Amino acid sequence: MGKRKKGKATKKTKQSQAQNAEEHYKKAPHSFVINRGHVGKNVSELITDMRRVMSPYTASKLKTRRKNVLKDFVTIAGTLNVSHLLMFTKSETSTNLRVTRLPRGPTLTFQVQKFSLCKDVVSSLKRHNMDPKQFNLHPLLVMNNFTGEGVHLKLMSSMFQNLFPSINVTKVKLNDIRRCVLFNYNQEDETIEFRHYNIKVVPVGMGRAVKKLIKAKIPNMSRFDDVSEFVLGGGNLSESEAEMDGPHNEVVLPQHMSSRGNIKSAQSAIRLTEIGPRMTLQLVKIEDGMCSGDVLFHRFVKKTEKEIQAAKEFREHKKKLKLKRKQQQMERIKEKEKEKEGHKEKCLAGMDKNKEEEKNNETSKDAEEMSDEDDVEYYKQELGSAPDPDLFPVGGQKRKRKMKTDIPEKRKKIETNSRQQRKPQKQFSSNKSKGSMDKTKSKKSIHRSNREQRGPRKNGNKFRKTGKGKNFKGKKQQRK
Numbered sequence: 001m002g003k004r005k006k007g008k009a010t011k012k013t014k015q016s017q018a019q020n021a022e023e024h025y026k027k028a029p030h031s032f033v034i035n036r037g038h039v040g041k042n043v044s045e046l047i048t049d050m051r052r053v054m055s056p057y058t059a060s061k062l063k064t065r066r067k068n069v070l071k072d073f074v075t076i077a078g079t080l081n082v083s084h085l086l087m088f089t090k091s092e093t094s095t096n097l098r099v100t101r102l103p104r105g106p107t108l109t110f111q112v113q114k115f116s117l118c119k120d121v122v123s124s125l126k127r128h129n130m131d132p133k134q135f136n137l138h139p140l141l142v143m144n145n146f147t148g149e150g151v152h153l154k155l156m157s158s159m160f161q162n163l164f165p166s167i168n169v170t171k172v173k174l175n176d177i178r179r180c181v182l183f184n185y186n187q188e189d190e191t192i193e194f195r196h197y198n199i200k201v202v203p204v205g206m207g208r209a210v211k212k213l214i215k216a217k218i219p220n221m222s223r224f225d226d227v228s229e230f231v232l233g234g235g236n237l238s239e240s241e242a243e244m245d246g247p248h249n250e251v252v253l254p255q256h257m258s259s260r261g262n263i264k265s266a267q268s269a270i271r272l273t274e275i276g277p278r279m280t281l282q283l284v285k286i287e288d289g290m291c292s293g294d295v296l297f298h299r300f301v302k303k304t305e306k307e308i309q310a311a312k313e314f315r316e317h318k319k320k321l322k323l324k325r326k327q328q329q330m331e332r333i334k335e336k337e338k339e340k341e342g343h344k345e346k347c348l349a350g351m352d353k354n355k356e357e358e359k360n361n362e363t364s365k366d367a368e369e370m371s372d373e374d375d376v377e378y379y380k381q382e383l384g385s386a387p388d389p390d391l392f393p394v395g396g397q398k399r400k401r402k403m404k405t406d407i408p409e410k411r412k413k414i415e416t417n418s419r420q421q422r423k424p425q426k427q428f429s430s431n432k433s434k435g436s437m438d439k440t441k442s443k444k445s446i447h448r449s450n451r452e453q454r455g456p457r458k459n460g461n462k463f464r465k466t467g468k469g470k471n472f473k474g475k476k477q478q479r480k
Contacts, residue, residue, distance in 0.1 A: 028138070028165040031058045031084040032073055039090040042117070047088055049118045049277040053181065053196050054086075055135045057165070070291065077102045084163055088112075097281065098291065099159055105289040106296070108159055110281040113191065121276030129198045129273050131178075138165050139179035139196070146185050152286055152297045153185070156192075174201075174255045180272065194279040197272040203261030204250055204269050 033051045035044065051060050059080075073085060087098040095115075100107040122128045141164045146157040160183050182195040249270050256264045286297040294312065295303075303311070379387045 026081050028057050029083045029162055030081050031086060031163065032062060032077070032082055033058060033086045033088075034062065034064050034073070035088045037089055039088055039095070043088055043090055043095055045117050045119075046115055046277060050086065052118070052135055053139065053277075054163075055138075057138060074103050074290065096284070097279075099163075100290055101159070101162070103290065105287065105291075105293060106155065106159075107287040107289070107291050107293075108156065108283065109285040109287075110192075111284050112279055113282055114278075114280040116276065116278045118276035121274055121278065125273065127273070128275075129200065130275065131198075134178040134198060137176050137178050139181045140164075140167065140177050140199070142180055142182045144182070144184045145187065146183070148187070152283060155286055155296075156185075156283065174253070175258050179275070190282065192281040192283075194277075194281060196275045196277065198275050200271045200273065201253070201257055201259060201262050202269050202271060203263075204267045 031054050033047055033054060035047055039047075051058055051062075059082075073082075076082070077085070083102055085098075085100045085102055087100070089096045089098070095112040097110045097112055098107055099110070122130065141161065143157060143160060146153055164181065178199055180197045180199055182193070182197065184193040184195070185191075186193065250267055251270055253262055253264055253266055253268055256262070262268050282299075283297075284299050285295060288294040288296055293315075294308075376387060
């Protein structure tokens with residue numbers, strides 16, 4: 001037998017379920033958890049822990065840059081159905097947390113007085129529960145002691161409620177509630193304690209040994225001869241596994257749960273184990289807009305009515321200046337576009353003129369060629385012989401006519417090797433050589449006459465070499 005085909009009804013139900021899931025996902029509040037400026041290593045780890053708290057309706061792997069501005073996140077928020085923005089900043093004195101409602105506000109600024117990370121909380125516990133599957137479901141919100149006449153308390157409570165998706169008590173499934181977020185307001189200090197817990201449901205009315213047997217991981221019973229020994233002996237439990245159950249955490253279950261031993265209309269105990277992080281917050285300021293607007297509440301600064309009006313006028317003046325600048329920019333953009341269009345039209349008109357001139361030149365060349373061919377044929381018919389090629393040049397290749405101008409033609413350059421250039425030797429004529437010889441002779445005669453007039457030298461060169469000629473008289477005579 002082959003498999004039975006799915007009917008139309010099953011297909012329609014699947015499609016309707018998928019559509020409902022998409023609508024529910026879009027309606028749920030989404031959030032961005034980011035930092036502004038340099039915050040340090042500890043605060044960056046706190047941001048990752050807060051993203052885990054807000055999961056699955058948050059961007060867990062969001063990366064920001066220094067160039068990013070708040071407007072960038074606001075523009076993206078609409079497409080991604082993001083409703084809230086949590087910003088951590090750090091100053092010289094303290095770390096701050098801003099919770100804003102996108103895209104128009106309000107903005108709540110908190111001072112983070114103390115905080116501890118998830119790793120610090122988990123390391124302090126003996127038995128922790130960090131199952132990664134629990135972060136696939138949104139947490140349950142619990143608010144305590146948010147009652148009072150102040151407007152800031154109402155705004156805080158409404159903001160915290162809108163951070164997490166609402167729960168319909170009649171349709172909720174208990175298996176989907178795995179985590180809990182607690183906001184506790186202390187009226188004396190006017191601080192808010194933030195905690196994050198894991199929820200676990202355990203059956204009541206059973207011994208510890210029986211609960212161990214119910215679990216999926218069966219304990220080692222090789223030491224015992226019978227199961228009764230294990231049950232009566234207490235299951236070899238240690239003191240660290242002590243159970244602090246009582247009427248304060250015992251509940252009758254309205255639904256059947258997937259964990260073992262938790263049956264409908266049976267009594268079971270609810271246990272909370274802290275996951276982290278922890279924070280102690282204090283409200284500092286409430287603004288009307290998106291990080292800029294009328295200050296509705298401030299803890300440290302209180303202004304008079306005149307100061308409030310002056311601040312409003314200053315904001316309105318800023319808005320007017322901004323509008324003027326935008327109008328001026330739009331006008332400049334329009335003028336530049338008009339200039340571009342005019343330049344484009346002029347360029348196109350010039351291109352059309354060039355095309356027309358090229359066409360006219362081509363038509364004139366064709367007409368000249370046709371006229372030359374007609375002249376050749378007429379010459380043949382009249383004289384009966386072909387003309388000279390110089391008389392009617394063929395193919396429209398006419399002789400270039402020399403233009404009569406006063407500018408002389410350029411002389412041809414003589415190619416010479418610059419490396420082997422040598423100066424030509426001077427060749428003297430015979431007459432010049434004779435004249436030069438006569439000049440040398442006259443110089444010698446003048447030199448001799450001057451020497452004769454002076455007479456002999458008093459201290460002549462004693463060691464001057466003399467040749468053995470006709471006038472040689474010897475060394476002794478020369479000394480005398």
